[in-house]
Each structure stands twice: as structure tokens, then as C-alpha cells.
Amino acid sequence: xxxxKIAYSAIQPSGVFTIGNYYGAVKNWVKLQQDFDCLFCVANxxxxxxxxxxxxxxxxxxxxYALLLATxxxxxxxxxxxxxxxxxxxxxxxxxxxxxxxxxxxxxxxxKDKSQRQGKNIRVGLFDYPVLMAADILLYQAxxxxxxxxxxxxxxxxxxxxxxxNNTYAPTFTLPEPYFGLSGKKVKSLQxxxxxxxxxxxNLNAFVTLLDDRDTVIRKFKRAVTDSGSEIIYDxxxxxxxxxxxxxxxxxxxxxxxxxxKEFEGVGYGQFKLAVGESVADDLAKLQSRYNELLxxxxxxxEQMKINAEKAQSxxxxxxxxxxRRLGII
Ligand code: ATP
Ligand code: LTN
Numbered sequence: 405x406x407x408x409k410i411a412y413s414a415i416q417p418s419g420v421f422t423i424g425n426y427y428g429a430v431k432n433w434v435k436l437q438q439d440f441d442c443l444f445c446v447a448n449x450x451x452x453x454x455x456x457x458x459x460x461x462x463x464x465x466x467x468x469y470a471l472l473l474a475t476x477x478x479x480x481x482x483x484x485x486x487x488x489x490x491x492x493x494x495x496x497x498x499x500x501x502x503x504x505x506x507x508x509x510x511x512x513x514x515x516k517d518k519s520q521r522q523g524k525n526i527r528v529g530l531f532d533y534p535v536l537m538a539a540d541i542l543l544y545q546a547x548x549x550x551x552x553x554x555x556x557x558x559x560x561x562x563x564x565x566x567x568x569x570n571n572t573y574a575p576t577f578t579l580p581e582p583y584f585g586l587s588g589k590k591v592k593s594l595q596x597x598x599x600x601x602x603x604x605x606x607n608l609n610a611f612v613t614l615l616d617d618r619d620t621v622i623r624k625f626k627r628a629v630t631d632s633g634s635e636i637i638y639d640x641x642x643x644x645x646x647x648x649x650x651x652x653x654x655x656x657x658x659x660x661x662x663x664x665x666k667e668f669e670g671v672g673y674g675q676f677k678l679a680v681g682e683s684v685a686d687d688l689a690k691l692q693s694r695y696n697e698l699l700x701x702x703x704x705x706x707e708q709m710k711i712n713a714e715k716a717q718s719x720x721x722x723x724x725x726x727x728x729r730r731l732g733i734i
Contacts (some may be wrong), residue, residue, distance in 0.1 A: 412546035424601035427588030428552030489713035492720035625681030
């Protein structure tokens with residue numbers, strides 16, 4: 405790789421990506437390709453920290469890979485690979501498990517939320533999830549990790565783990581920083597704008613996926629929960645519904661909140677929701693046609709997965725060897 409800084413991120417194939425994933429993370433990845441050496445990963449080993457159906461997971465792994473390429477991630481410029489095809493990840497995860505504290509993992513809010521929702525029979529993997537994520541990042545000596553705001557705590561933990569390892573043994577890992585785009589770092593549910601939009605929400609009207617057709621997108625926005633009052637004003641505390649729609653609209657056209665408020669002065673909620681829906685649908689249309697072409701060409705996808713996984717493994721193994729040596733593992 406060149407002298408450019410390294411950007412690393414990943415996404416779970418736990419469902420079709422939502423506009424939260426897109427505006428919060430993936431759209432930034434596409435832009436970062438111009439200035440960074442980028443690696444992007446379909447994190448299928450992270451997805452099995454909650455129960456999955458094997459055939460579905462296999463299918464969604466392919467679809468997620470194709471979706472990433474359809475958004476504009478170029479497998480010739482960036483490294484785009486599937487996590488399970490690079491065995492170095494799970495091995496470094498084990499080494500890092502032996503320098504991570506139970507207390508640190510117990511404080512992770514994603515673990516607390518997901519384990520609470522699941523109730524009983526919580527997997528050890530769900531608890532260990534942030535250590536595997538740290539291994540992903542540290543293997544490639546990443547400088548920045550472009551993610552949505554919900555992942556900030558995990559990236560900070562990764563940094564703590566790396567720092568402790570470096571101080572205990574010898575400098576081994578680059579300390580990464582989380583990176584957020586100007587807008588979209590926390591897109592909220594359309595049905596409960598106090599919660600984040602999530603691709604595994606049981607209410608299908610709560611999220612818009614990248615593959616929803618135009619009518620579905622517009623229908624979901626028309627049904628979006630709004631607030632009392634009638635003005636289109638950004639006020640997260642008192643108008644979480646309208647603020648979320650303003651945020652989403654700004655992601656489609658880079659307009660500021662102020663510009664959007666001016667554009668919709670005197671306009672009713674209904675008309676505003678329609679405008680947001682249309683703008684998102686326009687954004688998704690091109691991506692969807694590219695996605696369909698890619699998915700029809702399975703051979704191409706398999707070939708890119710293979711080439712990219714080999715390249716990723718050849719970078720990762722260097723860091724892994726270093727970490728093994730530091731620990732005295734023969
Ligand atoms: P799941 O619902 O299955 O837990 P998820 O929808 O939260 O998954 P991930 O695969 O965990 O998605 O996340 C991929 C990327 O998308 C991460 O960088 C994450 O921060 C970002 N992201 C996810 N949801 C949102 C959101 N609502 N707003 C902004 N960014 C988001
Ligand atoms: N936990 C992340 C997905 C993920 C990730 C990573 C993100 C797995 N490994 C490495 C950045 C860097 C999530 O978005 N839920």
C-alpha cells in the first residue's frame with residue numbers, strides 16, 4: 405500500500421442496509437476512497453453473535469457485498485472482503501481477548517441493549533463482539549474508522565486495547581480514531597425518532613432499506629411519526645420527528661438545516677414528508693440498478709471476494725505475526 409493514511413470499516417450482513425447505514429457510514433466510505441487507502445469488510449462473523457439462519461446469512465453475505473459495490477465502493481481501488489475469508493481476524497481476536505478486561509466489555513452500551521432485548525441464553529460472542537471488532541481494525545493499522553455514532557464507544561475501546569498492548573509488550577498497533585461525516589451520523593427510526601434506525605427492527609415501517617422501491621420509500625416517509633405543531637424547524641429535543649426528517653433530507657443534498665428550514669417555510673408536514681421521500685428515492689434509484697446488474701453476475705462477485713480476501717490476508721498476517729511474537733507465541 406502507499407503512504408496514504410488508512411481507513412477501515414465494516415458492516416454486518418444482518419439484513420438489507422438501511423438509509424441509516426448508508427448516510428451514517430457507507431456514503432462516507434465512498435468519499436474517503438479519494439484520499440485514503442481503504443479497507444471495507446462484510447462482517448459475517450459479527451452477525452452470528454445473535455442467532456441467524458445459515459442459508460439466509462450466506463445469501464445476505466453475497467447481497468451485502470454486491471450492495472457495497474453498488475454504492476460506489478470500487479474493489480479495484482479499495483480492499484472489499486468478507487471477514488470469514490481472512491482467518492487472521494479470529495486469531496488476533498483471541499490474542500486481544502487475553503489483554504481485554506471483563507469490566508471494559510460490561511460497560512459497552514450495545515451489549516447492554518442487545519443482551520437485554522434478547523433476555524436469556526446470551527452468547528459469549530455477543531459479549532466479545534467489540535474485541536473481534538478491535539482485531540478487524542488493528543490488523544490493518546487503520547488510522548481512521550468511519551462509522552455511525554453508535555459505534556464510537558467500540559472504536560474508543562479498540563484504542564484502549566491497542567494502547568495497553570503497545571505499553572505492555574512493545575509498539576505493535578496504530579491507535580485508530582473514529583470518523584464521522586458532517587450529517588447522518590445518527591439517523592433515527594421513522595416510527596420512534598428517539599431510537600436509532602436499525603435494519604433488525606421488527607417494525608418494517610421504522611426503516612427504509614437501500615432496496616425499497618420508490619412507492620415503498622414514499623409510503624414509509626408519509627407514515628413517519630412527526631411532532632405536534634406545524635413548522636419545519638430543527639429542534640432535536642422538542643421536535644425529534646421533524647428534526648430526523650430534516651437530517652435525512654440534508655444527507656441527500658448536503659443542504660444545511662437553515663437552508664432546509666427556509667426552503668420549507670410555511671409548508672405543511674405532509675408536503676415536507678413527500679419531498680424527503682422523493683429525494684431519498686432519487687438517491688436510491690441509481691444504486692438499485694447497479695445492484696441488480698452486480699447480483700446477476702455471481703462469478704464476478706466470487707472472483708472479487710477471493711482476490712480481495714487474499715490481499716487482505718497478506719496485509720493482516722504481518723500484524724498478526726508481530727503480535728504473536730510480542731506474546732511469545734511460537
Ligand atoms: P443491526 O441492526 O443488525 O445491529 P445496524 O443496522 O446497527 O445493525 P451495523 O452493521 O451494525 O448496522 O452498522 C454498520 C454501520 O452503520 C456502522 O458504522 C453503524 O454505526 C452505522 N449505522 C447503523 N445504524 C445507523 C443509524 N441509524 N444512523 C447512522 N449510522 C448508523
Ligand atoms: N460493529 C460494527 C461493525 C463492525 C465494524 C468493524 C465497524 C465490525 N467490525 C470494524 C468498524 C470497524 C457495527 O457497525 N455494528
